[in-house]
Amino acid sequence: xxxxxxxxxxxxxxxxxxxxxxxxxxxxxxxxxxxxxxxxxxxxxxxxxxxxxxxxxxxxxxxxxxxxxxxxxxxxxxxxxxxxxxxxxxxxxxxxxxxxxxxxxxxxxxxxxxxxxxxxxxxxxxxxxxxxxxxxxxxxxxxxxxxxxxxxxxxxxxxxxxxxxxxxxxxxxxxxxxxxxxxxxxxxxxxxxxxxxxxxxxxxxxxxxxxxxxxxxxxxxxxxxxxxxxxxxxxxxxxxxxxxxxxxxxxxxxxxxxxxxxxxxxxxxxxxxxxxxxxxxxxxxxxxxxxxxxxxxxxxxxxxxxxxxxxxxxxxxxxxxxxxxxxxxxxxxxxxxxxxxxxxxxxxxxxxxxxxxxxxxxxxxxxxxxxxxxxxxxxxxxxxxxxxxxxxxxxxxxxxxxxxxxxxxxxxxxxxxxxxxxxxxxxxxxxxxxxxxxxxxxxxxxxxxxxxxxxxxxxxxxxxxxxxxxxxxxxxxxxxxxxxxxxxxxxxxxxxxxxxxxxxxxxxxxxx
Amino acid sequence: xxxxxxxxxxxxxxxxxxxxxxxxxxxxxxxxxxxxxxxxxxxxxxxxxxxxxxxxxxxxxxxxxxxxxxxxxxxxxxxxxxxxxxxxxxxxxxxxxxxxxxxxxxxxxxxxxxxxxxxxxxxxxxxxxxxxxxxxxxxxxxxxxxxxxxxxxxxxxxxxxxxxxxxxxxxxxxxxxxxxxxxxxxxxxxxxxxxxxxxxxxxxxxxxxxxxxxxxxxxxxxxxxxxxxxxxxxxxxxxxxxxxxxxxxxxxxxxxxxxxxxxxxxxxxxxxxxxxxxxxxxxxxxxxxxxxxxxxxxxxxxxxxxxxxxxxxxxxxxxxxxxxxxxxxxxxxxxxxxxxxxxxxxxxxxxxxxxxxxxxxxxxxxxxxxxxxxxxxxxxxxxxxxxxxxxxxxxxxxxxxxxxxxxxxx
Ligand SMILES: [Zn+2]
Ligand SMILES: [Zn+2]
Numbered sequence: 014x015x016x017x018x019x020x021x022x023x024x025x026x027x028x029x030x031x032x033x034x035x036x037x038x039x040x041x042x043x044x045x046x047x048x049x050x051x052x053x054x055x056x057x058x059x060x061x062x063x064x065x066x067x068x069x070x071x072x073x074x075x076x077x078x079x080x081x082x083x084x085x086x087x088x089x090x091x092x093x094x095x096x097x098x099x100x101x102x103x104x105x106x107x108x109x110x111x112x113x114x115x116x117x118x119x120x121x122x123x124x125x126x127x128x129x130x131x132x133x134x135x136x137x138x139x140x141x142x143x144x145x146x147x148x149x150x151x152x153x154x155x156x157x158x159x160x161x162x163x164x165x166x167x168x169x170x171x172x173x174x175x176x177x178x179x180x181x182x183x184x185x186x187x188x189x190x191x192x193x194x195x196x197x198x199x200x201x202x203x204x205x206x207x208x209x210x211x212x213x214x215x216x217x218x219x220x221x222x223x224x225x226x227x228x229x230x231x232x233x234x235x236x237x238x239x240x241x242x243x244x245x246x247x248x249x250x251x252x253x254x255x256x257x258x259x260x261x262x263x264x265x266x267x268x269x270x271x272x273x274x275x276x277x278x279x280x281x282x283x284x285x286x287x288x289x290x291x292x293x294x295x296x297x298x299x300x301x302x303x304x305x306x307x308x309x310x311x312x313x314x315x316x317x318x319x320x321x322x323x324x325x326x327x328x329x330x331x332x333x334x335x336x337x338x339x340x341x342x343x344x345x346x347x348x349x350x351x352x353x354x355x356x357x358x359x360x361x362x363x364x365x366x367x368x369x370x371x372x373x374x375x376x377x378x379x380x381x382x383x384x385x386x387x388x389x390x391x392x393x394x395x396x397x398x399x400x401x402x403x404x405x406x407x408x409x410x411x412x413x414x415x416x417x418x419x420x421x422x423x424x425x426x427x428x429x430x431x432x433x434x435x436x437x438x439x440x441x442x443x444x445x446x447x448x449x450x451x452x453x454x455x456x457x458x459x460x461x462x463x464x465x466x467x468x469x470x471x472x473x474x475x476x477x478x479x480x481x482x483x484x485x486x487x488x489x490x491x492x493x494x495x496x497x498x499x500x501x502x503x504x505x506x507x508x509x510x511x512x513x514x515x516x517x518x519x520x521x522x523x524x525x
Numbered sequence: 526x527x528x529x530x531x532x533x534x535x536x537x538x539x540x541x542x543x544x545x546x547x548x549x550x551x552x553x554x555x556x557x558x559x560x561x562x563x564x565x566x567x568x569x570x571x572x573x574x575x576x577x578x579x580x581x582x583x584x585x586x587x588x589x590x591x592x593x594x595x596x597x598x599x600x601x602x603x604x605x606x607x608x609x610x611x612x613x614x615x616x617x618x619x620x621x622x623x624x625x626x627x628x629x630x631x632x633x634x635x636x637x638x639x640x641x642x643x644x645x646x647x648x649x650x651x652x653x654x655x656x657x658x659x660x661x662x663x664x665x666x667x668x669x670x671x672x673x674x675x676x677x678x679x680x681x682x683x684x685x686x687x688x689x690x691x692x693x694x695x696x697x698x699x700x701x702x703x704x705x706x707x708x709x710x711x712x713x714x715x716x717x718x719x720x721x722x723x724x725x726x727x728x729x730x731x732x733x734x735x736x737x738x739x740x741x742x743x744x745x746x747x748x749x750x751x752x753x754x755x756x757x758x759x760x761x762x763x764x765x766x767x768x769x770x771x772x773x774x775x776x777x778x779x780x781x782x783x784x785x786x787x788x789x790x791x792x793x794x795x796x797x798x799x800x801x802x803x804x805x806x807x808x809x810x811x812x813x814x815x816x817x818x819x820x821x822x823x824x825x826x827x828x829x830x831x832x833x834x835x836x837x838x839x840x841x842x843x844x845x846x847x848x849x850x851x852x853x854x855x856x857x858x859x860x861x862x863x864x865x866x867x868x869x870x871x872x873x874x875x876x877x878x879x880x881x882x883x884x885x886x887x888x889x890x891x892x893x894x895x896x897x898x899x900x901x902x903x904x905x906x907x908x909x910x911x912x913x914x915x916x917x918x919x920x921x922x923x924x925x926x927x928x929x930x931x932x933x934x935x
Contacts, residue, residue, distance in 0.1 A: 117846070
């Protein structure tokens with residue numbers, strides 16, 4: 014097939030209309046089946062999930078492995094991962110011309126749905142408050158603010174398939190006053206109108222790609238966002254293509270006129286049980302941050318939906334674990350897959366003994382393999398959920414799942430990677446380990462300057478103390494050590510050999 | 526006393542020789558398939574290449590990689606390797622593996638290692654218990670690992686050591702240890718044991734050692750103890766001297782070499798096989814190996830460079846989207862380096878592919894008998910003008926009939 018430089022194909026696409034077909038739905042607050050389709054993209058069956066990216070890539074899964082080994086039909090990408098140079102400079106991501114520059118930059122396949130939001134999921138609370146005109150974000154070099162116009166301009170330049178509208182939510186704040194809640198709804202309405210207006214500036218069916226809009230449903234009581242919701246229904250219902258739901262238990266408050274729209278959950282699920290609860294309320298689409306959290310902790314997820322039926326002779330009083338801790342040495346000679354019957358790359362090509370070895374040796378491939386596996390587990394989980402809804406057994410299957418499995422994911426025991434800077438979450442605050450505590454303090458206090466120094470050290474190569482070199486360069490990258498605490502890091506010189514080659518290294522550099 | 530010759534589990538098929546330099550092109554048939562020579566072997570120290578899956582490594586063209594005996598002996602350990610059935614099964618790698626003896630790691634990683642006639646004494650990095658690595662133990666481990674090419678335990682000391690008596694002792698001990706290794710080797714019909722020529726930078730010692738080693742008739746021969754920070758001129762003299770005394774029909778492996786210009790010069794001096802951690806290690810710091818030199822993609826200048834890592838590179842990262850590649854740009858590598866492990870994986874794939882591709886181009890040039898022209902072209906692309914050519918390379922190549930500074934590129 015002739016594709017030229019790839020440009021012609023983009024412009025031949027039909028209008029970028031998102032279609033959501035509800036395939037099965039019994040009542041308002043009940044599980045439903047749907048199909049999300051957009052010309053040129055693989056249709057996404059719901060309930061389903063999007064891959065959560067970090068700097069354009071699902072952590073540990075390089076883009077070639079994404080193509081070969083995942084079944085993800087869509088990914089979620091956050092603007093805050095790309096604009097650390099803002100506002101001093103125009104971030105590089107905005108330089109390339111041509112269609113779908115974000116998709117090309119992050120090497121996302123043509124047929125994968127690209128959902129775009131301002132913040133990572135879950136977002137890290139910012140000490141900077143939102144204002145009437147600007148929303149606070151966190152980039153890898155610190156907190157920034159972006160205006161609604163900036164956000165729309167970014168969408169126009171980057172051309173994602175779906176843009177989640179800016180929401181004014183004071184993340185991390187325990188209690189929010191009524192006055193503040195009023196503001197939330199006012200600002201969110203203004204920002205939603207903004208992104209619609211900017212999108213509608215683009216000629217329908219023209220050369221330039223238009224995006225689809227998911228409008229926020231705020232995590233506040235209905236009466237506090239009633240004006241916003243009324244206006245959504247009366248004035249914007251035909252201009253938005255979906256809803257982004259920040260609190261699944263408020264789905265009840267969603268006006269009926271918006272029920273036909275797909276619902277993307279930004280209510281962070283802590284476990285598969287919580288996913289099921291949200292699904293039971295009629296949620297369609299998810300991001301599942303616990304996948305990468307489990308991976309980083311060295312936990313290979315191990316559950317299926319519906320849950321297996323317990324063999325009569327093996328009745329156990331205790332519930333089954335939702336995952337296997339690969340830091341434990343129990344599987345060091347086990348040549349069985351991580352999960353029997355799992356069809357992922359890790360399970361079909363490798364075995365527990367190897368994954369165990371990789372963790373024991375702190376080799377990056379260990380995380381790669383269980384991340385692929387964990388995504389496959391969730392893909393199967395959602396496909397099981399859809400079959401269960403289809404056959405009308407979801408309620409029973411959900412109860413059986415809850416009876417079969419532990420309510421929570423296993424506690425992490427091993428050296429999970431050091432929580433990496435702007436990826437870490439507020440919940441980690443209380444239980445931060447010692448080695449994390451320092452970084453967090455600095456972070457929490459006067460901004461991110463100290464933290465940034467640590468990042469910079471990641472790129473430095475110890476040139477003198479050979480004994481610590483291996484430890485530093487491998488473990489720092491996966492985040493196992495905090496470079497600030499590693500002996501011998503002082504006096505590192507930045508390896509800057511952008512021109513020509515380096516001088517011969519000592520023997521260990523070559524052969525170890 | 527040389528023990529009885531061992532059977533060999535390889536065949537060396539010589540395909541062509543450069544009519545000017547000592548460069549050779551061959552195919553080495555190993556238990557897990559043929560590999561082209563000259564060859565660069567990526568180092569998968571602990572049965573994994575820096576985050577790449579075996580399939581990604583295979584895709585980059587690699588058919589022979591290294592594992593380190595010392596590391597695998599510690600983790601997962603001999604008992605586990607035995608239970609699983611060796612390193613190929615551990616890492617699901619269907620192609621060839623070469624293992625070192627473990628001695629080098631001991632001496633270089635462990636300050637307290639001490640060499641005696643019996644073996645290398647050291648303290649366990651786990652619990653500080655005194656341990657001993659003998660030639661017999663090293664071979665037993667490598668037999669369990671099941672590597673296609675095994676290395677003898679040798680007595681390695683820095684080439685820059687001024688102690689000639691110690692150097693001679695190490696050389697002679699390495700010969701005695703080879704005999705013990707050959708004696709201990711249980712699977713000569715399916716694993717190839719290579720000897721390692723020692724002798725520091727002293728050419729007489731090297732000659733003597735070469736004669737002794739050749740007499741023992743191992744399937745392949747390594748030149749060891751180099752790339753330890755010695756002057757490049759001295760390195761080249763050692764390689765040139767040793768290859769001059771080696772039988773034509775055996776593979777020659779120079780251990781620990783991997784900079785592109787070192788590779789092309791060493792090939793001209795008659796070496797066939799190389800390994801080095803540098804290409805994969807340096808990827809993790811954002812360093813991309815290209816025909817025009819190493820680019821440090823962490824440099825802010827690349828943050829807006831939307832060209833491929835190297836134009837024309839056939840690796841999966843650099844290939845364009847409409848050619849089935851990812852179309853990864855320098856700007857994207859800048860964006861993810863040292864922040865996402867996947868950034869390191871992408872650049873590692875590029876660097877491995879660069880090294881293998883360089884060997885492939887060298888091999889084609891040798892087969893077509895235009896290796897001198899290849900050398901001219903290689904250095905012309907790497908350095909902006911002839912004044913910047915490294916003197917050691919000019920001298921070494923002049924010694925085998927190629928004058929890099931002349932305009933005649935034939
Ligand atoms: Zn699996
Ligand atoms: Zn490349």
